Amino acid sequence: MERAEILSLEKKLKNELFKLISIPSHRDCSQIQEYIKDRLSFIKFEDQKINKNNLYNIYSISSEKPILVNTHVDTVPPINMKDPFKPYEKDGRIYGRGAADTKGLIAALIIALEDFYKKYGFVPVSVAFTVDEEQNTALGSQELIKVLEPIKSILVLEPTYGKLCTAQMGTYEFRLKVHLPSAHASEFEKFKNPAKEAFKAINLIEKELNRPVNILRFNSGWEHYAVPDKAEVLCEFKIFENELVSDIESKLTDVIDNLDTQIEIIVEDYEEFNRFKKGQLIGLLEKAYKEEFNTEAKKGIMPSWTDASNYHKAGFECVIFGFADLSISHSDRESISIEELINNYRFLYRFFSILTQP
Template sequence: MERTEILSLKALDTAKKELFNLISIPSYRDFSQILEYLEKRLDYINFEKQPVENKGYNLVSIDPSKPVLINTHVDTVPPIRMKDPFNPVEKNGKIYGRGAADTKGLIASLITALDIFRENNPEADIPVSLAFTIDEEQNSALGSEVLTTSLKGIDYAVVLEPTYGKVCLKQMGTVEFRLKVTTESYHASEFEKAENPAKKIFSVINNIESRLNRKVNILRFRSGWEYYATPDTADVLAEIKVYEGENLDSLEKRLIDAVYAIPDVEYVSVDKEGFISFPEGFMYEKIREAYKMALGKEPDMGVMPSWTDAANFRKIGVECVIFGFGDLSLSHTDREFITVEELRKNTAVLYSLLTILNQSR
């Protein structure tokens, strides 16, 4: 394989065009339109629609003779405060739009890599199974959960997520929880008589951070009103990270103890997921080889700080690598983008991976 094939301007133009098309299709509530686009765009692949109850369907092409799965989710978070979220713009080498990094830029690079592979290997079958899943950005994550029921014969997976181009064999765990405080309200001019529930919540959070020696991420905070009276309730949705080697149940017990050290605070468990590790096995070696072939150097290793569908695949014994170029920290924000260079690199690595897997069949 000549590197010029995967770094050509033609390939890059294709990837950019695909990204613009994908961003222009909203996929934060209804996923059918983007899945219909993908099915038509990749019409040389035999896809099936896998129902996901009350959500829609996954678009899958699963073949036990192709034990490597490439998976990514097609849903995004809502626009939130992003202006013109579905009108992609390229500026200073960056392509902006909702889902540009998470994960439509990665989907665009996958489409381009598949096209180039097919063009250069007209007699060969696509050497991987594929799954475009839904519902990853929701709390339920039903898409990949349903997908696991049809992965017999699939031993390995590349889960495409923005990891800054690092190869991640580890995924941070989290404990998500709510804190609730209810007190009596007073006229605001007599606030000294009130036990302000918001301030009590702050005390609890400070106690958690001190006892557990880690920061608390506040996802949502509700308290107070516009009337001139002290609030009578406070409700916080928050989370803490679970680090490698920590026992999930033991950590949550310490968390609860830290909460209840402050009287009259209610703790509600929302969700919890332990730290995940995958071996430096077959999938790691293949993505490492593909990275080196495409970009001429060894990849950096990393830890994915966010939940991904790899968690569901791990439950059925699938060996995963989480990988993709893109800035995770700006994903979900009004500044989300992927650079043209990241798009190029991601396309190059995926094409190299397809080539390597085809040669080893």
């Protein structure tokens, strides 16, 4: 691309992303869905209601376009991000809630679809924008499956550092509860502290399972000068390929049973490792990557749950992909670089072009 073309593309992508970030979509997604329908008015979308908080997917699916490009429009809440819906640019990066997960990818998709349509007069893929991915329920992708009969393969846009991911890491989420007698804090050494007992259990679990445990939430203690009487910890760890949940749970039970403190363990949720079905999509994406960037695409395993899990279980070929940094998504540093925005556009546009070839 010539420098003038790159600068023009950069401006379009930045304007699009600024607009998307400025539309909050952590609760109500109707505004962003209507915005996308208006921006992509050359595509005829249908609404699909989700039985939760008036949420709905939008999709355009055709048997003539058996490859679906999908991403979610909802984001996590602002959490501790200052002015999350006032995007700004600094040092070549655009900051704001959803910049990486996944509004930067949506911006690139919108501009790529628009430019392709202006040149060729049609869109070569089916498209769907789903909701509720950032919740434990993931009702958007579950509902979308009901209309996916014409689809063979699904490209799920998520931040993967530009790696083509044909597998997704499993996770096991659980809660530890410890109840012990309270006491005056000055005599703490005579009593067991439930917080310390919970952490002791976590350390033993890490040793037995040979992997780190992530602490998502911890509750214990009070303002009074006393040893607390309880502690509760929400935890998770990763499940690797060929591991069975039944084996994992057996080891967890052994650890808890062998402790000298009674600890309750409650399973919250789990997802086994998913190795996705392979079809024509991965080859087409590899070709698009090689042609556009003149190098072989890197492969990877998506470390986080995505909607691809639901599609995989329904029998579809899936690939997860996106130039963006997953590690800073959901944080107060969430951002995407201008280079990543442009690379997402280049990759998608090249992919669309390949689909039109004989």
